[in-house]
Amino acid sequence: MSQNSGLLARVTARGSYRYVTVALAMAVFFALPHLIAPFQVFQLTQVLIYFLAVLAVSYLAGYSGQVSLGHSVFFAIGAYTVAITSDRMAMPVVVTAVLAFVIAAVIGAVTAVPALFMTGSYRVMVTLALAVVTPMILVRFAGITGGSQGLPVPPQQAPPWTGLADDQYVYYLALAIVAVGLFLIRNLALGRLKRGQIAVKENEIVARSLGIDSARLKVVAFSASAAVASLAGVVYAYLVGYVTPSGVGLLLAVYLLVGACVAGLKAIHGALFGAAFLVYVPEYTSGLDPSLGAVFFGGTVIAVALLMPDGVTGWILSRLKAWSDPSSARAPDPHRPREQALTRVIDTTSASAEKSI
């Protein structure tokens, strides 16, 4: 890398470009709701929601090696916290968001602890079980949750001083909450815990022999990921204005994992591709034929998995790299193995399942 003068190398070598990129991205995200139609603002807000939830799932799988099929639970916690509290009292968004965040973090930690005693696919099954029972629990406690009818959430009205339309206001609300979640996940994934997490993920026994408290790292990661997923649920409730058990069922959990795989598990900002995929691809495919839309969507997921095993982000990066530095495309750097998102999920689970046998 050091001897070539590829564009990508220059970009990554100089941190300053990154800030320009971030600033540009910020500007684009700030400007968009003023430039597009209201239903497109709604869709873009949906992208932000999925971004946060996909980010939570992909961080957990990509950096902590824990695959969760149950993040719909934490999404539900966020959404229902908003619905249940606003049904009873008017609370500022910040208070509700913090409340949901704390509840989900605690439940996430509580879930992660017993899962520590299990490995691989068994642990995945615990999270799967959570996702399956969530709608049933919500229906069972109808007195609080509204049962299968669900609960309405009063519409968010933009304060007059902002001069914004309501949908724009909810969008900016989502943007602010996404910024908080992104900040948290970035710091966890790339900060102080980074090396410990990677060590635990790659080989837990070696990591433990080096004195790394793997249990603590896993619980922290799961809890944080759960909390961030709940923030996505909070925004969802404000955006849709209605929460039901059917909206937070197993299908959502599977969607989030699909989003994470499409994005690439180690791609933090790349989760945006996964989120956009979840919003725009089903819309496009159901436009082709309403009855066969879901089939086309499934086909697209399979196609992405086959053609872009590193996820969309990995694919774009490898294209960029090949374009800016043709030599690297011919001779891949042995120190940077390809991160194959889908196979990595399978490897993580099957390898640890083997260990447990």
Add this chain to the structure above:
Amino acid sequence: MGITGQRNRTRVGAIGAALVLTLGLAGCGARDEANGANDPGITDTEVVLGQSIPFSGNLSIFAPNSKAAQAVFKRVNAEGGVAMGDGVTRKIRLIALDDGYDPSRTLANAKKLVERDEVFSLYAIFGTPSNNAIVNYTTSKKIPQLVSVIGSSTFGADPETTPYAMGINAPYATEAAIYAKRAEKSNPTAKIAVLYQGDDQGEDFLKGLDAAVEGTGMKIVAKQSFAPTDTTVESQVVNLASSGADVFLNLTTPKFGAQAIKTMIASDWKPEMYLPAFGVAVIQLLTPAELQTVSGIHAGLVTRDPGQEGWATDPAVVDYLKTMKEYGDGSFDPLDRTAIFGAVSAQTMIEILKGTKKPTRAAMMDAARSMDFTVPMLADGLALHTSADDPFALEGLVINTLVDGRWTPDEVVDFDGKTNR
């Protein structure tokens, strides 16, 4: 030090630039809402309707509702269009989107239909959560949300707060009240047992039944629920049978209804039984001997029943089957009750359009709030009726009794204007 300083300066500069940009854009303020003189979605030749319904997922079994409606509209268009109340004949275009029964997708669809496709009115949005999820939006945008397929007795109940939202079918609570009234007629001190689906639909039924039984000599002595995912309802029915009830509300879909009847016969329980409108097809799952044993059970019907013998020569049924054959896309069974109800919904929409005296949404709501007609595929004796303070179009049922293995119309019970909100 030098590098750090340079980085910090760049960072500050970049964030500053972003902030300036942001403030500049925020200064643009809210977008202007388009507000033309004519309502969108209607021209001199065409009126555009929008629907959101599950074409995918567990509830995609209801998709024929939309497909049958498309066939009805195509037929009308082929014959020139619908002569609306303002004297202009227009063709109907129905844009149907899939929401997989996920309320967030229904809302996304509603916004797309209104803002991108510029529909004149929303039509037959399917399901309680889906309709509830968009009602704030349609109310604030003043978009008619008509002929909604929703059994909740609270949806659209208050024309003051939701002036644009109206359902079509009888609320489940009203249906339950109709059965209770009929049961009271034959036995004023009936002991009632209920088997219901443990979801919003079942809860609505139960709520209506509780209200209807209150203050009468009747009593609900046993309640059992089941989940749509259960494999059998045998144990529930055995429990109900042991309660000694003499009236049994078997509020199930045909599969569970048949199981319940078989268990009933096996445990020698002989209550007076009522089946809901969505459960009448149960008789196709019973043997002739079983049909003979349970002869005399009741069911509430809303539509004509092309699937049953004896209807083959009914002109409305003949016309319906012809429409489905010539204009349907062939992907559904015209005898499916969902398809039949889809035709009733479409025929109702056509009547509303006929009564719309100006090409505006307000005029359409006037027509929807003064319904007084019947449509071909509705069961004989029933009518659609609304007024300024009665938003529920259908509030009646035809109680049918099983005679010689066939449903035979028995009594029309109409609770028009009496739905308990």
